[in-house]
Amino acid sequence: MQLTIDRQPSKATNPAFNEPAEPAVIEQTAEALRERGFTVEIAADFDDARRKVLALIPEGAEVGQGASKTLEQIGVTAEIEGSGRYDAIRPRLRSMDRATQGPEIRRLGAAPEYWLGSAHAVTVHGEMVIVSFGGSQLGPIISGAGKVILAVGSQKIVPDLETGFRRIEEYSYPLESARLQDAYGIPSSINKMIILNGEVAQDRITVILIPGAIGF
Secondary structure, three states: OOOOOOOOOOOOOOHHHHOOOOHHHHHHHHHHHHHOOOEEEEOOOHHHHHHHHHHOOOOOOEEEEOOOHHHHHOOHHHHHHHOOOOEEHHHHHHOOOHHHHHHHHHHHHHOOOEEEEOOOEEEOOOOEEEEEOOOOOHHHHHHHOOEEEEEEEHHHEEOOHHHHHHHHHHHHHHHHHHHHHHHHOOOOOOOEEEEEOOOOOOOOEEEEEEOOOOOO
């Protein structure tokens, strides 16, 4: 397996990596994920995906998340950060001074009660690949957060890890780099990567598979 990264990604993307998976493939992937220790739910549509994510989070719970396009598009981000029903970490982090509160910011983001996010590729064999520019979302997913919920569009399902790496470089990476450039004036870079092969803690990581193409 090899991933070669172009440090100046093209703005062009490979549209083949935005094609939703067939229902039978989604079911196959869900079963493979379950066999690796992940809890899996298959949403009926985008609205159902939002409901399923929120149903897993108690009111008042401490919730952190990364900059996930999927969570934004299904309406989870707005609910978590705007409803007042949850202790949302990201707004608190934005209000803190990195120069004087750096250690506190790091600790607060590293081990929330709940962590929400997505994946960039999921194989039909149940492996999940997540990449990051800075890496702040990877620690909570690996072990820091008490519970992790990953909402994943079915277009991210791939045959194997090699294809998953190609999807990241040819689809996710250019789009994320353009988003970062627009937001902060800098391009993205695939600096850190994790492959989730399994989970030993029962019900710690829940994957919501979403029919249709959503997110990067």
